Amino acid sequence: MSAALGTAGVWLGLLGAAIGVATLGLGLHRRDPKLLEAGRKYAWVIVAGAVLGVIAMESALLRHDFSLRYVAENGSRQTPLLFTITGMWSALEGSILLWALVLSGYLAVMVRHFRKRASDPLVGWATLTVFVVAGFFFALMAGPANPFRVIHGAIPTNGPGPNPLLQNHPLVAFHPPMLYLGYVGFTIPFAFAVAALVTGRLGEGWLVETRRWTLFAWGFLTIGIVLGAWWSYEVLGWGGYWAWDPVENASFIPWLVATAYLHSVMVQERRGMLRIWNLSLLLATFSLTILGTFLTRSGVLESVHSFTESPIGPWILTFFGLVVVTSVGLIAWRGDRLRSPGSIDSPVSREGAFLANNLLFAAFCFVVLLGTVFPLLAEALNGDRLSVGGPYFNRMTTPIVLALLFLMAVAPVLPWRKASEEVLRRRLFWPAAAATLVVVLCVATGLRGLAPLAVFWLGTFAAGSAVRQLALSARRQGWRGLVGRANGGMIVHIGVVIIAVAFAASHAYGHSREFRLSPGQSARLSGHTVTYLGSNTVKSSNKTSVEARVRVDGGKIYAPAVHQFPFATQAIGSPSVKSGLHDDVYLTLAAAPEQAGGSAVIGVIVQPLIMWLWIGGAVIALGTVLAAWPGRRRRPTAPVSAPVEVESTGPPPEPVGVIS
């Protein structure tokens, strides 16, 4: 029943995409507005297909329909309800289904948003592009990653349940959907970039639209990445939250490129420059999401996240090749027509800073991408098998992050075109003074280390600069001064600074030790006292756990545990954390007592400012919402400043109307 319903959904989506592509293609070829109008309606068929598939899968999971292979492998009668529902994205095939659902959701919003312009060829090409992408993911489900395969032969009476790590924390319900909302959302800007290149309509009109979609996707991706870090911290039990694992990198690399775009697009809006570059960034962001999907789903890289063996690797790689050839071909075809007439007047200007920002983000992206695929390249070149770990990434990215923090402080106060030394000195004095004061206080309280102190100085400098901008803007406009792109952006900057400072502090000033303690014994680490009180065994429907009782600082009792799931060889540790604004005490049960009343090994990790990572994430989310808030925005077709045709050092020209 579920299998038939789900398969019907998959084929409905695939057919909807195929017919939609054909109709739109024909309409674009014949320049027939009626066909374009008809073609976009197939978006709703795709939505129906995806929704049907998801309903079929969820109902099969909830009814424990083990005749479906996916349910037999990822469901069980003992799994709690929440993790039965999240089981849909606990393995490869289901995660492709989630992808299709999210993409069809974006498609629906896009088609509805542009319904009045459906006969515009640019919208037609964009819709066609999204149809092709959607068609690919439905084809994956119809072919090699079919979530609705049935079991031949005897139907099992129970299954092993999801991977134990995926039924251990409620964040599993939020992190993947958020991440997908970000990852998949980049399809829409990509589609518009392709459409603009194909139609050759390279005016600025599509740009503001695209920026908004990118901002949305970027915001969700940011939340997804931060939630992933949080999940890893709360579940994995090693006290860390970021490991430069291929899957983490796969989500971080498109984030970097999208961040670069969100900045450089402003140069295009104000000065009409960097058009090829901006289009390339959009094309690259999407291409990199597909590459990331290949790296993590095909099994070429070993990762804590890697999905089980599946034959979808060659499919995704082929699709990646198609995307790359299309993107590169379009740029090669149209690129030289896009050349902008203006040039940057002075490196010490807003646009100069944005350019530097983009170069740094590109370098950041290259460093992370290289580290991620280097094992594959090295093996191809000389057959060596090696792995690239944290030290490479930390060493290579630290200078880039420091330079970015510096830019973050300086760029917002720079005027467009050209800045004078006087202006800079006046605007940067207070942020720099505040930063110096903070570092002096840090040193006075005994903090040492070049890298963390540099981050604190630059972080305060950048935050000071952002706060200054916000204060000025709020003084002029009241609460409206916090809304809009530039002001929301400043709030995002503050969030990023908070994360950078928390990252540096937790890395530099963390302490960790293991203590063997008998019941009643205490140990001290970094000013915290942990007292081991004893352990007990707890049985629940899906696992058997040994829980230690540990009192922290004479207050509340925490319960780090070790879980044994029935169908897993390894026991899964589950940490317990006393979180605070100042520092976190992270407890793990490293070794359970051998016999009742015996001694246990308790792992204690004390790291400062961890909670600020999550607070920083929330601040970024808030800033993104404010930046996307529809305010008194300019009409995209009437830019305030037109591209400058001749080089001049004077003030920007007055609005001159619509540019072609």
Next chain:
Amino acid sequence: MSDVDVDVAVSRSHRHTARWAAISLGVVLLLFIAVLATRKSAADKQAESPLLGKQAPSLTGTALDGSQVSLSSMHGKWVVVNFMASWCVPCQEEHPELVKFTQRHQGAGDAGVLGVIFDDTEPNVRHFFDREGGSWPVVSDPGGHTALDFGVRGPPESFLIDPNGFVVWKAIGQVNADGLEKLLSEGKARGG
């Protein structure tokens, strides 16, 4: 302003920068894709286990019928050591293939299967064999020590042991009868 004007405004030497940059980037990316396309999956690499070409770890245990079984007692025969569980769907799917394989070699007696239970109970596996057929010995592995010796991460995994007790091949995931035959004939051709 038309695009032609823009083109004229652009100095000649810069005319095709974007095109050439895009084409060179495209070539680099296609090479990169070629590298990716020729990579084996990490799981296959894992199948290049350190045990390959070495004497198989000792494997003894109590079979489901209560008799003592050991890998060394099967010397002189090709043996497929198969780690399995009744709850594992790929194991259920590969089971008929193993049945086919054992039936083909029943007469000649030159090859057989030795099952090892991985994360499952004896009654479950006994029930599974009653239902699905198969008459090869299956030993339980309390504590998972045998699985640890063989470096097994999850069922099904299979190892092909030659008549001298050396590990010649490892598979992660399902095996099939024809694939096993092919390996067997290759091994025999090498003088195994």
